Amino acid sequence: MSGTNSADRILAILDVFTEERLEWTPEELMAELGYSRPTLYRYIKSLKEAGFLASMPGGCMTLGPRVVEMDYLMQKSDRLVCLGEPYLQQLCDDHPASSLLVRWYGSKLLCVASECSTPNALSSYPRGRPMPLARGAISRAIMAYLPRRQLEPMIAQNLKEFASIGLGSTSDEVMICMKQIRRQGVAIAYGEVTPGVVGIAAPIFSDSNAPIAALCVTIEARETDEKRLERISDQVRAAAANISAELGKYPNQTLEEKPFRRQA
Amino acid sequence: MSGTNSADRILAILDVFTEERLEWTPEELMAELGYSRPTLYRYIKSLKEAGFLASMPGGCMTLGPRVVEMDYLMQKSDRLVCLGEPYLQQLCDDHPASSLLVRWYGSKLLCVASECSTPNALSSYPRGRPMPLARGAISRAIMAYLPRRQLEPMIAQNLKEFASIGLGSTSDEVMICMKQIRRQGVAIAYGEVTPGVVGIAAPIFSDSNAPIAALCVTIEARETDEKRLERISDQVRAAAANISAELGKYPNQTLEEKPFRRQA
């Protein structure tokens, strides 16, 4: 399906650069990807010219500065990040905690912004770090609001995960949990991602539509009590709702186009 | 030259996403790039599958989360950033200033890390923001150490820039300035990038070889005097030298490969 067209073959080169392996020689890439020498060099040339790859002294290739530039572009333009940042700040001011903004994309959760008010950053999830799906408050805050036809297969697929967390051993039981989350407006998880850390997350909706992200506060269990938990829940729920609402309001640059599209 | 092969045509799609314009509909992309509908959709599909693009509600495309993830990878792996960070911190602790680490790539300067100890961030250059070439201390700190055959055409090309800064009106005069920078080990620029702000930069060398980056401190002119400027210069020069030296020491993951390569 993919790999037969050169588009995918080029992009596949970038895929081999992982957290474990960030430097590759052309020779190694040839071996790994199975491309011929001239082809590989052609691809590399294109990627280098575009700035996605860069040569290191020694002939090694690494990811190039274009990546940094693009991330800057995204960060500056991402409405979710821009709108969410003040809330992250506020939550950290009010509690000894970390606050994060996490996007849901495809089958991944990706932290796109975070703040922290505790000395040793609780969350090991700065911007750019993908998070485990189907574990923790964040994932459930989003899942709970997916349309049934997306939710059901997802539950079925991760049933053993859910069972191990104690959410229930059957799809129906898990569905009840999800329903409860919808009623509460927040998902709370005790030590699912990091032991001893509580996560409180609420979904953020795109355009009054589908859940696309979550706002989450993580706090040491021993720093919390029933009352604070409730207060955090209220704040997270409200903040997420506000962000969702503001996302609905189209921003300046697309103000002229969007209302038109909606009528048309 | 480029644009005739599909590698470049695909990557060209990512190029149209700029700070000014971060959302494109397929229709607009077709018009902008001149690709046919099926071709564009094919490309988009590949880019979306790879995570470089994402669909927004409304049909608009934006840069995708893969970009964020890749930047995280780079940041975590970039020896320059890892090694430099503590020095940035130190410099900001010692002075009411901004400190930045800037990479030189191709014909661009790109900030890859920055710290700031003044309330209102002096430098408007966070990670990812490209900087003007041929202006400011950073660019000169790097240029001065380029091999002559690279330096001379570059000077010739930017002669009017240099003249407007007051570095000299002929190549020879500029060359003398560069020589002086090499003697001093730092480049100092008064208000070239931002009015009223002094920049003090020293080059960082890859592998005891070519200048690949610069460490820079920017500070309000009115916060400085002759003495502090000298102290900053010394610190910047020393820090840059340290970073260069440490870059020379190969890191863990390539320890086995590199010494071999050098002998071979």
Next chain:
DNA sequence: GACGATAATCTCAGATGATGAGATTTTATC
């Protein structure tokens, strides 16, 4: 829940541009 409109994908022929073996040039190393 069905309709209409728009968006996205598919089909398929032609031909253009991609491919890789090997030669050649460039670049680093001593």
Next chain:
DNA sequence: GATAAAATCTCATCATCTGAGATTATCGTC
């Protein structure tokens, strides 16, 4: 300046890319 390694070039073959139009999926609306 000589040697070895790395990167690029040449070119014939043919696979794969392309684009017009038809078709199907998706969305919003009633």
